[in-house]
Amino acid sequence: MTTVTAPEKVTTNRPKRKRLSPLAVVIPAAAVILALTYALPPFRNYQLATVGAYLCVTAGLTVLTGLNGQLSLGHGALMATGAYTLALMQNRFNVLALGILAAVAVTTVVGGVIGLAAARLRGPYLAGLTLAVATVVPSIASTFDTTFNSDQGLTVALEPPPDAITVEQWQAWLCWAGALVTVLVIAYLVRGRFGRDMRAVRDDETAAKLAGIGVARTQVLAFVLSAACAGLAGALFAVLAQSVSPGAFPLTLSLFLVMAVVIGGLGRLSGALIGAVLLVALPEIAHSIAEDAGSQRLEGNLALTFFGVVLVAVMLAAPGGLASLRLKRNKQKGRT
Amino acid sequence: MKRTAAIVLTAVLLAAGCSSNGKGNSSGSSDTPGVTDTEITVGTHMPLTGPAAAGYSKIAPATKAYFDYVNKNGGVNGRKITYKIMDDGYNPANTQQVVRQLVLQDKVFAILNGLGTPTHTGVLDFLKTNRVPDLFVASGSRSWNQPDKYPGTFGFNPDYTVEGKILGTYVKETYPGKKICFLGQDDDFGRDSLAGIEKILGPVAAKQSYVTSNPNVVPQIGALKAAACDVVMLATVPGFTALSIGTAAKVGFRPKFVVSNVGSDPTTLAKTLGPTGAPLLEGVVAANYLPLATDDANPWIQLYKKVNTEFNGNAEFDNNVVYGMSVGYLFVQSLQAAGKDLTRDNLTAAVEKGGFTGPGLVPVRFSAKDHSGYGGEQLTKLTGGKAQYFGTPYQTDDGDGAVAAYTGTAVAPPQNGIPTAQ
Numbered sequence: 001m002t003t004v005t006a007p008e009k010v011t012t013n014r015p016k017r018k019r020l021s022p023l024a025v026v027i028p029a030a031a032v033i034l035a036l037t038y039a040l041p042p043f044r045n046y047q048l049a050t051v052g053a054y055l056c057v058t059a060g061l062t063v064l065t066g067l068n069g070q071l072s073l074g075h076g077a078l079m080a081t082g083a084y085t086l087a088l089m090q091n092r093f094n095v096l097a098l099g100i101l102a103a104v105a106v107t108t109v110v111g112g113v114i115g116l117a118a119a120r121l122r123g124p125y126l127a128g129l130t131l132a133v134a135t136v137v138p139s140i141a142s143t144f145d146t147t148f149n150s151d152q153g154l155t156v157a158l159e160p161p162p163d164a165i166t167v168e169q170w171q172a173w174l175c176w177a178g179a180l181v182t183v184l185v186i187a188y189l190v191r192g193r194f195g196r197d198m199r200a201v202r203d204d205e206t207a208a209k210l211a212g213i214g215v216a217r218t219q220v221l222a223f224v225l226s227a228a229c230a231g232l233a234g235a236l237f238a239v240l241a242q243s244v245s246p247g248a249f250p251l252t253l254s255l256f257l258v259m260a261v262v263i264g265g266l267g268r269l270s271g272a273l274i275g276a277v278l279l280v281a282l283p284e285i286a287h288s289i290a291e292d293a294g295s296q297r298l299e300g301n302l303a304l305t306f307f308g309v310v311l312v313a314v315m316l317a318a319p320g321g322l323a324s325l326r327l328k329r330n331k332q333k334g335r336t
Numbered sequence: 337m338k339r340t341a342a343i344v345l346t347a348v349l350l351a352a353g354c355s356s357n358g359k360g361n362s363s364g365s366s367d368t369p370g371v372t373d374t375e376i377t378v379g380t381h382m383p384l385t386g387p388a389a390a391g392y393s394k395i396a397p398a399t400k401a402y403f404d405y406v407n408k409n410g411g412v413n414g415r416k417i418t419y420k421i422m423d424d425g426y427n428p429a430n431t432q433q434v435v436r437q438l439v440l441q442d443k444v445f446a447i448l449n450g451l452g453t454p455t456h457t458g459v460l461d462f463l464k465t466n467r468v469p470d471l472f473v474a475s476g477s478r479s480w481n482q483p484d485k486y487p488g489t490f491g492f493n494p495d496y497t498v499e500g501k502i503l504g505t506y507v508k509e510t511y512p513g514k515k516i517c518f519l520g521q522d523d524d525f526g527r528d529s530l531a532g533i534e535k536i537l538g539p540v541a542a543k544q545s546y547v548t549s550n551p552n553v554v555p556q557i558g559a560l561k562a563a564a565c566d567v568v569m570l571a572t573v574p575g576f577t578a579l580s581i582g583t584a585a586k587v588g589f590r591p592k593f594v595v596s597n598v599g600s601d602p603t604t605l606a607k608t609l610g611p612t613g614a615p616l617l618e619g620v621v622a623a624n625y626l627p628l629a630t631d632d633a634n635p636w637i638q639l640y641k642k643v644n645t646e647f648n649g650n651a652e653f654d655n656n657v658v659y660g661m662s663v664g665y666l667f668v669q670s671l672q673a674a675g676k677d678l679t680r681d682n683l684t685a686a687v688e689k690g691g692f693t694g695p696g697l698v699p700v701r702f703s704a705k706d707h708s709g710y711g712g713e714q715l716t717k718l719t720g721g722k723a724q725y726f727g728t729p730y731q732t733d734d735g736d737g738a739v740a741a742y743t744g745t746a747v748a749p750p751q752n753g754i755p756t757a758q
Contacts, residue, residue, distance in 0.1 A: 041441070043440035138547065139550070151522065152522075242462070247428060247454065248429035
């Protein structure tokens with residue numbers, strides 16, 4: 001029954017969505033970000049850069065989970081893959097563009113391998129597999145300690161930016177360049193046939209197969225796409241932190257990412273942006289609350305509680321995530 | 337997509353709101369960030385939560401308590417010290433975030449006693465670029481002692497190689513001809529420590545390593561047992577010292593244990609091993625460089641206990657509290673030495689001038705060429721659940737210098753417990 005309505009939705013939506021090209025959003029957004037980097041003080045620029053880096057991974061994850069229905073609890077590990085690749089490349093060649101490209105390439109390959117396995121698994125089994133990937137990072141880093149330097153991790157050699165701009169400005173430009181390219185690529189892919197295939201597979205695999213869609217192929221491609229995004233995010237985080245260690249990519253990071261895209265609104269790029277902002281803003285709010293309460297020890301734990309409470313509240317008030325709250329008339333359309 | 341545009345705009349507006357906040361904070365300070373006529377603001381990053389928090393989370397509150405004590409007695413040159421403690425959960429990514437917040441947003445004068453090798457390594461370049469003094473890092477890595485590369489960074493702990501050499505000397509004299517083995521953490525801590533030990537003893541009979549993320553040392557201890565070691569030297573954090581000693585007892589392996597200062601706090605060890613395991617600690621040899629928390633006759637301990645009762649909510653008094661307060665004392669000494677006209681350059685110059693005497697058993701080594709902290713340690717032995725010093729303090733360097741007994745006498749704290757300009 002749903003199989004009939006799902007494609008209908010897509011066809012009725014299409015002319016509406018065509019009115020606004022992704023470029024029309026991304027180009028003004030780039031201008032705004034550029035203006036912001038000059039207006040904001042350095043620390044806010046750093047936070048802005050962090051939002052950009054998070055947006056890369058949440059955008060990929062929201063496509064995978066929201067549009068293709070695959071749940072991944074292992075994106076933290078994919079970010080670690082990108083980050084370690086960048087660190088190793090930087091320490092050997094010290095060419096940032098090369099390092100970032102290599103990070104995306106390596107993570108794409110790793111994502112392909114995991115994606116092949118993931119395409120055979122459903123529901124909790126898929127979650128279990130990706131969870132295992134997330135927990136294996138510290139073991140890999142310590143087993144091959146001559147390369148990855150165990151728990152201590154690697155430092156990342158970076159050339160300082162020209163004197164005319166601050167380090168934080170440069171970081172914000174870099175991260176948002178990555179984020180906007182990611183958003184643009186995803187937006188175009190999702191509008192086309194690939195997006196329709198992904199939704200069809202999500203809604204009903206049998207029906208999708210009957211319609212001539214390669215189910216496994218679509219699932220693997222979706223996983224590879226989101227892995228590449230995670231690799232880019234990981235590389236950007238390595239640049240931001242100037243170091244890479246297993247402690248920077250714990251299991252909680254993977255869980256936070258899933259929570260962020262669910263709170264933001266699954267399957268929506270705007271939801272991914274909200275999620276990325278929350279990932280930076282909630283710990284900050286938790287910190288100021290803990291400081292006011294006079295207990296610093298509260299701080300580390302409060303962010304977790306915060307996320308939980310926000311998740312429960314948002315799911316009760318707006319099951320489609322925060323992005324679905326924007327305009328009432330959009331509600332009946334469902335996921336776009 | 338319209339929605340996306342709207343959200344981007346909202347975010348921009350929010351950020352703009354934040355930006356005016358940030359600017360509001362910065363106005364009103366004098367030329368030197370974090371210093372006014374009545375206040376000095378310093379910050380730190382510490383694991384207050386997470387896997388490394390046990391024990392370490394008590395250090396910064398103790399330092400703060402000592403500052404509160406100084407503030408109540410008039411502060412330093414009329415300025416009160418505000419200590420901003422940030423939790424990084426021992427996660428290097430968080431350290432980046434919180435240190436930037438301290439430096440760029442809260443405009444601290446200096447970073448004091450940031451804890452951890454992997455965490456603090458990542459912010460060295462950032463602090464250097466912003467010319468922020470980076471004092472008394474809470475770790476024994478040799479990275480802090482690079483005056484040419486990081487002119488504003490200074491260590492506090494004796495570095496792990498110095499410690500390894502001192503422990504190695506003890507083992508060489510006490511157990512000649514015995515089989516000496518080593519178990520260490522798989523990072524700078526373990527590696528530097530082993531380097532120091534092997535400088536004195538030559539290659540050890542067997543060496544094993546562990547990572548904190550895998551709390552199982554049965555294979556390592558098994559290998560050491562198979563190698564028939566008589567003495568096992570541990571470069572381990574407290575949890576893994578307890579784990580190693582407990583595991584050895586379980587597999588019926590009873591060597592002599594010689595433990596790094598980092599992992600030898602008797603209170604923490606006894607708590608981890610529990611009442612049945614605690615007797616295993618009898619006779620364990622370790623080293624320290626500050627007065628021991630259980631030494632009630634020591635005037636420093638008396639001072640710290642007083643401060644702990646009045647300003648630290650009477651927290652359980654252990655070596656971590658002693659450490660935190662000693663850091664506070666050394667920082668106040670540095671501020672006094674920098675004088676009334678307090679700038680970042682003045683402070684760094686004052687620390688480089690060195691010559692501080694305080695609770696330490698050996699002097700700190702600060703000079704223009706040397707940014708490492710304490711230069712030696714004295715051995716302790718655990719008896720009846722309490723650590724006690726024996727022998728004399730030793731001094732050495734992290735190179736090929738000899739391990740020599742230190743003959744200077746211990747210094748008593750000033751009458752009111754607050755250092756004056758020297």
